[in-house]
Amino acid sequence: MSAPGVGEDEAEDHGAALGPLGFPDPGPPLFASVAEVRRRLGGAGYLADDGIAGVVHLADRLAKPVLVEGPAGTGKTELAKSVARVTGSRLIRLQCYEGLDESKALYEWNYKKQLLRIQAQRVMEDGAGTGDRGGSRPPGGEAWRDLEEDIFSEEFLLTRPLLEAIRSPERVVLLVDEVDRVELETEALLLEVLSEYQVSVPELGTVRATQIPMVFLTSNNTRELSEALKRRCLYLHLDYPSLERERDIVLARVPGVSTELADQVARIVRSLRTLELKKYPSVSETLDWARTLVVLGMESIDAEQAKATLHVLLKYRSDLERAAKELASAGGDRA
């Protein structure tokens, strides 16, 4: 397996070329303009507004990761997937969870295989009849050094998503999903990758990226991320979309939906979001709802039908009750 960039940890800067002032060189632009980002993402079924398209464009030009924050179900993960799709890149995903560590995020030595290798060596030597049965070999001998070099080579390295993204020769979009789930200390693992696009493996040296991957980190904001991480990223807050955009999203993603129904769906969802609810309907739930209505063969919704299908949108009993009550009223009392 050829490994570009491995082992060249000094002198020649083969890996990610650094531009002036140490900014990573982003390479040829993926998108010519913000408008093109919008157009191409739109072609892939992801309707970006100016803010989203602008940040994606900047991320490409500045070679910086994007930290995407916002309520659940507003298309954070989908954005990364769509960018991967339109740029023809491979999507590498690192799902974060509590207790994620180096061996799951960066790389791990395959020690089962290493043990086998050592045992195999011993069996081979015993078979050759050295007669040294059972005695432990003192480390430091010629054979040991060979063995050590051998078992700490590429062959025994298990690459995990971050290293994988760095080493990949083709274009890559790296998605670090729900980064707020890892502990604060674990965030530090990401820092080297995100700012220098390199990974240090003590036994092998530094692995540099041959191409700068596009990186998206998503967060549901269950805790503040560290300043160090935020500083290295561009920040994008994905909120619930405007009425027009939500309607267009429904039209684009739900087959067989009429313009009229999509409009009504978007309006009712907007109305629900003005209520005080425990959990607001997300865009993905809006889509589920629209699909439900299409499957049920509805052309337009009245209050009764809305009430009957609200459970697709709202997931708390108290929310459901409140919404049912509010939708049946004309809503004139709100200040």
Next chain:
Amino acid sequence: MLGVLTGFVEELRAAGLPVSLTESIDAAEALHHVPLEDRAALKYALAATLVKSSAHWKAFDTAFEVYFSLRGTQYEIGSPPPGPAPADDEGGAGADAAASGRGGGGEGLSPEELAELLFRALLSANDAQVAALARQAVHRYAGMEPGRPVGGTYYLYRTLRNLDLDGVLERLMQTARADAPEGLTPLEERLARDEFRARLDTLRRELEDEIRRRLVADRGTQALARSLRTPLPEEIDFMHATRDELASLRKAIHPLTRKLAVRLARKRRHGRKGPLDFRATVRHSLSTGGVPVEPRFRYPRPAKPDIVVVADISGSVAAFARFTLHLVHAISSQFSQVRSFVFIDGIDEVTRFFEGVDDVAEAVHRINTEADVVWVDGHSDYGHAFGVFWDRWGEEITPRTSVLFLGDARNNYHASQAWVVQEVRHRARHVFWLNPEPRAYWGTGDSILGEYAVHCDDVVECRNLRQLERFVEELA
């Protein structure tokens, strides 16, 4: 451009946003890649590089509108005159030109005609027309005087009073009703109303923008930025919050409690390493051929504290008590038990309001209306309230209980009954006092905090959400 950028970054820092040097370098770098004449693109580029938290967006937005307002007018849709025209002080000629240039009407219009035009523009959702009319309305009604040191809200209020948006909304609704042949169902009516409200919000934003543009022209960027600077939600003072600020506090508290609960749960699990878990270690060693490469440990399960909150909910500190009760109950899963008492001069237990409800805000609201806290005259009497507390519930305080007293200890010169706090201290694990007043005011006037403070483990200043959050985190 660089000068403007550094000034802008300075302003963000002054408003409390943590903007680092690297981030401002990034912003400068980003400017290479956006077309500078595109104001929206510029805004997003700066936001992406400089603002790293959605809570800071509002502060950024205000600063941006002020710093890039003159430069932005040309970009405004529907304002044909070149140059910073609407900022023109001499009778707002520029604004008129803008309005009349769009056929929107100018100086010659009567107020009725203006209102009619505005109504039509709103009805047909003609944004450019609305914007032009907003300019005209500000010019006509706000009565802005150069050099007058009042905030934009005053001008906004004057303009809105003249436009009577509630009346406009009703008229829009009537038109919608009239248009529907067989009448509107409640749902349709609701949706129509929401739509018109959204359009009126657009109008309101246009008005604010216009007023701000004129203020910038009058007073200069930096002076205005300073006067418009609003505190971040977590730094709003509980005791002096306006209605809008209270609303933004309420919005901020929900994500805060969620974060706090997650953090505390993690702290509990990961805080310390327990003793070696022999079974798990052996089980795990099987994957490495019986060699215990990774030892496994038992996680300790520390006991959760009992909390008793005793809160003054008289007028001056009501907002503070409300937020604290909200916060403590929202993370009640982190405590083994939470009991709450509220008092003014009488005292009442309110734990029952929180039982079995999943909407903490609702419960807090019920406390205000239903709790029985008035004994004589409804003026704070800490002494009497504490006396009753001790008689009725003192027995129930155990060595596992942490007691929180909330209030400013302004006792209207009643007896302090500080011995209650001393007795509580003897029984309980900890006694804390949280005071929403600035430290410098403690013990002044009728505040008798000193008499209680000697019996407390700690007295903490809790003027804003940030301080409150820090305290609660240390408590659990």
